[in-house]
Amino acid sequence: MTFSTNFLNNFRLIMLLLMLSLAACAGIEPDQPPLTITSSEVVLQGSPVARRGALHWRVTTSGGAGSVTSEVLVKKNGAERLISSGGSATGSWTPKEPGLYRVKVIAIDAGGTVADSGWSDEHRFAPQLDRDSLYAVLPLENLSDTNIPQKDIQATLRARLSAEGFNLLEQASLDKFMAKHRMRHVGGLNRNLSRKMQDELGVAGVFVTSLESWQEDLPPQVSLIIRVISTGEVPEVFWIDSIGLTGDDAPGLLGLGRIKSPRLLLQNALEKLLASYHAYLTGHCPEYLHIAATQQLLLTNVGDGSAEVIETIKNKHQPQFFYRASTFNPAGQYTVAVIPFLNINARKHAEKIVALHLVEQLNRYANIRVFEPGLVRETLLRYRMIMQQGPSLAAADILASKDILGADLILSGRVFDYQGEFGESKVDFSVQIFDGIKREVIWASRSYATGNQGVYFFDWGWIPSAHGLSRRMTQAVVRKLEE
Amino acid sequence: MKRFYSGRWFVGCLLFISVGCTTASNPPDYTSQRMDFSAVRSVAVLPLLNLSSDDQGGERVRDAFMGMLLATEAIYVLPPGEVARGIALSGMRMPETPSIEEILKLRTVLEVDAVITGVLREYGAVRSGSAEANLLSLSLQMIETQTGTMVWSASSTRGGISMSDRMLGSGGQPMNDITTEVINDLLDQLFE
Numbered sequence: 001m002t003f004s005t006n007f008l009n010n011f012r013l014i015m016l017l018l019m020l021s022l023a024a025c026a027g028i029e030p031d032q033p034p035l036t037i038t039s040s041e042v043v044l045q046g047s048p049v050a051r052r053g054a055l056h057w058r059v060t061t062s063g064g065a066g067s068v069t070s071e072v073l074v075k076k077n078g079a080e081r082l083i084s085s086g087g088s089a090t091g092s093w094t095p096k097e098p099g100l101y102r103v104k105v106i107a108i109d110a111g112g113t114v115a116d117s118g119w120s121d122e123h124r125f126a127p128q129l130d131r132d133s134l135y136a137v138l139p140l141e142n143l144s145d146t147n148i149p150q151k152d153i154q155a156t157l158r159a160r161l162s163a164e165g166f167n168l169l170e171q172a173s174l175d176k177f178m179a180k181h182r183m184r185h186v187g188g189l190n191r192n193l194s195r196k197m198q199d200e201l202g203v204a205g206v207f208v209t210s211l212e213s214w215q216e217d218l219p220p221q222v223s224l225i226i227r228v229i230s231t232g233e234v235p236e237v238f239w240i241d242s243i244g245l246t247g248d249d250a251p252g253l254l255g256l257g258r259i260k261s262p263r264l265l266l267q268n269a270l271e272k273l274l275a276s277y278h279a280y281l282t283g284h285c286p287e288y289l290h291i292a293a294t295q296q297l298l299l300t301n302v303g304d305g306s307a308e309v310i311e312t313i314k315n316k317h318q319p320q321f322f323y324r325a326s327t328f329n330p331a332g333q334y335t336v337a338v339i340p341f342l343n344i345n346a347r348k349h350a351e352k353i354v355a356l357h358l359v360e361q362l363n364r365y366a367n368i369r370v371f372e373p374g375l376v377r378e379t380l381l382r383y384r385m386i387m388q389q390g391p392s393l394a395a396a397d398i399l400a401s402k403d404i405l406g407a408d409l410i411l412s413g414r415v416f417d418y419q420g421e422f423g424e425s426k427v428d429f430s431v432q433i434f435d436g437i438k439r440e441v442i443w444a445s446r447s448y449a450t451g452n453q454g455v456y457f458f459d460w461g462w463i464p465s466a467h468g469l470s471r472r473m474t475q476a477v478v479r480k481l482e483e
Numbered sequence: 484m485k486r487f488y489s490g491r492w493f494v495g496c497l498l499f500i501s502v503g504c505t506t507a508s509n510p511p512d513y514t515s516q517r518m519d520f521s522a523v524r525s526v527a528v529l530p531l532l533n534l535s536s537d538d539q540g541g542e543r544v545r546d547a548f549m550g551m552l553l554a555t556e557a558i559y560v561l562p563p564g565e566v567a568r569g570i571a572l573s574g575m576r577m578p579e580t581p582s583i584e585e586i587l588k589l590r591t592v593l594e595v596d597a598v599i600t601g602v603l604r605e606y607g608a609v610r611s612g613s614a615e616a617n618l619l620s621l622s623l624q625m626i627e628t629q630t631g632t633m634v635w636s637a638s639s640t641r642g643g644i645s646m647s648d649r650m651l652g653s654g655g656q657p658m659n660d661i662t663t664e665v666i667n668d669l670l671d672q673l674f675e
Contacts, residue, residue: 344543391562430550444553
């Protein structure tokens with residue numbers, strides 16, 4: 001007993017017991033239930049059509065420490081990407097391209113605890129246009145700086161589209177409409193004409209064809225950029241693709257594979273372009289997207305619908321130098337206005353061609369929506385924005401204003417060289433991108449390449465057309481921006 | 484005695500050859516010792532005074548310089564459209580050679596810490612006999628906008644006809660590569 005009394009009176013032992021009991025209680029907040037998602041729903045808003053309908057999510061949570069934020073993921077063809085981060089538990093998202101989509105909401109509390117809603121049911125979004133929609137085929141926009149057989153090319157295009165089963169507006173009706181509304185510019189659609197085309201003619205889609213080059217002398221050359229624009233309140237670029245063919249592309253043994261007729265080249269070009277549009281209509285159009293888990297850029301919807309790592313672009317087509325602001329998030333959702341470039345001594349229309357190439361490349365990215373060039377042109381004209389040295393901050397403010405165009409990014413640049421019809425093909429341009437909200441330059445680059453750069457044996461790797469060069473170079477610029 | 488003279492001849496020839504082989508270096512640059520360059524956060528690059536025979540040479544070089552300076556991420560470079568707006572608003576008559584008053588006025592419009600002006604002295608092909616090669620010569624100055632004083636000045640020349648151009652007639656490097664070399668040299672001088 002004497003021993004036990006001494007034991008209890010030991011001060012050191014009491015302190016030790018006190019510390020042990022305190023340590024055992026540490027970290028437990030008995031009144032704080034863990035973060036859980038009590039209910040979640042993902043419903044379709046509007047029609048199940050890409051760019052028209054939306055997926056709306058609502059999540060309710062309980063428990064958790066501090067404020068709760070949410071991240072929203074979308075899955076398409078097995079590829080997951082983040083579409084919203086740090087937002088509230090309610091929101092909606094409109095898919096850009098047709099396909100099957102699932103949505104998952106992840107709630108995160110201030111202590112970093114995560115609760116997951118699980119993937120929603122699949123929602124199918126169809127393309128807004130199909131073969132039965134009524135299409136208008138605008139007259140060719142000649143950017144080739146040469147005399148072209150415009151009526152022949154236009155007739156070939158219409159015949160090809162009809163043969164593919166597209167429902168085309170009668171040429172006479174279109175001519176009457178263009179005369180009535182004094183429509184002279186055939187390189188795009190503005191809001192007014194887009195609305196009237198829908199209301200008066202019932203047209204759902206418009207084919208806008210820009211002829212980049214046309215050469216009948218040997219070797220013949222044909223380069224085309226075609227896009228399909230939706231009509232209605234705001235014209236949108238649904239699909240855009242381009243092709244550049246020359247007679248010398250595949251000469252083969254003893255030059256037997258050479259093509260000497262530009263008409264044959266035109267047929268081949270149209271066949272490939274319409275196959276690309278067919279892929280879009282059937283939901284198999286390749287698309288670049290940022291994978292949420294790895295933040296890696298992948299090309300999805302290829303062949304069997306799987307995602308694959310993008311092949312690298314050759315160094316010779318990469319920008320000579322580039323700057324990307326450290327604050328720029330390449331995986332963010334952006335709307336982009338591409339304004340015509342400044343032509344510094346390059347060939348006629350080079351500024352429009354390079355801008356169209358950039359529209360084409362940007363349109364392939366799932367997180368980017370490019371404004372229809374006709375809409376941008378209308379804004380520039382309406383506000384009398386004459387930009388002799390490129391856009392100023394004041395010009396960028398107008399384009400970025402939510403009441404006017406609402407562009408997050410404004411892309412401009414300069415073209416210094418664009419030659420490919422005769423002699424060595426050569427392209428030289430610079431690109432600059434403004435962040436319309438932050439009012440600062442977030443991208444600057446300069447690209448320069450020639451067709452026979454790095455070619456040593458038997459024309460292996462030779463790029464005969466300026467179209468081929470500019471396509472690769474603009475692809476490299478946009479890839480660097482988005483990587 | 485004969486051996487002594489032949490030795491002198493040999494050394495003399497060696498000296499002559501080595502002097503003949505030396506290349507002309509760039510003139511030394513000027514950097515103000517009293518200037519705190521870390522305070523320069525934004526600059527406006529004004530149009531270059533073009534003394535070359537190529538009308539567009541100035542714009543080509545200026546565009547490359549602006550992009551490369553921005554790519555260093557050390558200084559924010561105002562976009563050319565904004566600079567053009569500033570020039571118009573401040574009423575500059577010759578933006579290539581601005582006066583101190585014009586620079587001070589430009590500062591109030593554009594809110595930049597410094598402006599960069601320059602002279603493109605050579606841009607294009609030079610010929611010597613049958614040989615031909617591209618050459619670029621550029622000088623730049625930085626003027627701070629608080630007082631309108633010049634705080635940095637440098638020049639660089641690259642390209643020209645080399646021995647291989649004379650012997651093999653290769654035509655020299657492409658103009659874009661020479662432009663990049665010149666600008667890299669000037670940026671090295673600015674940030675050294």
